[in-house]
Amino acid sequence: MENPFTLIAEYYDEVMQKVNYEEWARYIKTLFSMAPLKPIKTVLDLASGTGNISTRMAAYGYEIFGLDYSLGMLKVARKKIEEKSLPVFFIQGNFRRIPFREHTFDGVYSTFDSLNNILDADELSDTFQQVRRILRNGGPFVFDLNTEWSLKTEWDNLTRVEETAKTISIWKSRYLNGISYLYFTLFVKIDPEKDHYKRISTVFRERGYEPSEIKTMLKRNGFEKVFIFDHFTLNPGKSRSSRVTYLAY
Ligand SMILES: C[S@@+](CC[C@H](N)C(=O)[O-])C[C@H]1O[C@@H](n2cnc3c(N)ncnc32)[C@H](O)[C@@H]1O
Structure with a gap:
């Protein structure tokens, strides 16, 4: 099966147009400022996608390296930085084998x-170990995860239809044996005059993780401090949060 992200890469930004990337970048910057390492200059965006956060972080003055394995997503991201001439470098790679030397970031x-x-x-856990290896001591690692509870309850048996000027997307998700399957069908308007659409169908899979499990995993891999937040806030994240953001250093 073709990489699901590559299949929809060209339309990703259109579909995600309601996502508040400005706020997201600001939130990461706030969490970065809570880590002991100062100043923070060289930063890795792991799974940088179409570069929506990378470009905003670069605008804050960070030097950003974006790593993603989908060539389609990278192509969209690279086009964005060419247009804005920002200090962002996008590299194809797998976050399970992060291709940088110790303490690069x-x-x-x-x-x-x-x-x-x-x-x-x-x-x-291996990915956490690699992040620890490439990070300087005291440098922040910030990431978010959907909780197991959210994928099992909020996302199970869900059908949602969303419409933008150029697309109609159908999101159907099911939770089975610990994995959430998102059956995603995208209709893209190819002829606005005649209301003609092309159809793309793919499946995204995610596993949810318990915050306590993640904390143990991070500590086992050498992160001394781990903070767990309810996403977009500085309130504690819980098992029953939908999305949890972690700060580890
Ligand atoms: C939901 S998108 C998020 C993209 C971006 N971080 C954002 O906030 O818009 C998930 C991204 O993870 C990337 N990805 C998934 N598995 C990966 C892997 N093993 N290594 C590198 N990137 C991966 C996909 O290609 C996709 O761009």
């Missing part, structure tokens, strides 16, 4: 449940 972040794409807890 002052900070690392990963947004929009990208790490829920790792369906195996041991592989997620």
Whole structure:
């Protein structure tokens, strides 16, 4: 099966147009400022997608390296930085084998449940170990995850239809044996005059993780401090939060 993100890459930004990336970048910056390492300059965006956070973080003055394995998503991201000529470098790679040397980065972040794409807890733990390796001591690692509770209850048996000027998307999700399957059908308007659409169908899979499980995993991989927040706030994140954002250093 073709990479689901590559299949929809060209339309990703249109579909996600309601996402508040401005607020998201501001939130990461706030959490970065809570870590002991100062100043934070060189930063890795893990699973950078179409670069919506990378470009905003670069505008704050960070030097951003974006890593993503979908060439389609990278293509959209690269086009954006060419237009704005920002200090962002996009690299194709897998976050399960992060291709950088020890202590290369002052900070690392990963947004929009990208790490829920790792369906195996041991592989997620390996990824944490690699992030620890490439991060300087005291540098922040900020990322968000959908909780197991959210995928099991809020997302199970859900059908949603969304419409934008150029697309109609149908989101159907099911939770089965610990994995959430999102059956995603996208209709893209190819002829506005005649109301003609093309159809793309794909499946995204995510595994939810318990905050306490993630905290243990981070500590096991050498992060001394772990803070768990209800997403977009500084309130404590819980098992029954929908999305939890972690700060570890
Ligand atoms: C939901 S998108 C989020 C993109 C971006 N972080 C954002 O906030 O818009 C998830 C991204 O994770 C990337 N991804 C999934 N598995 C990956 C892996 N093993 N290595 C690198 N990137 C991966 C996908 O290609 C996709 O761009």
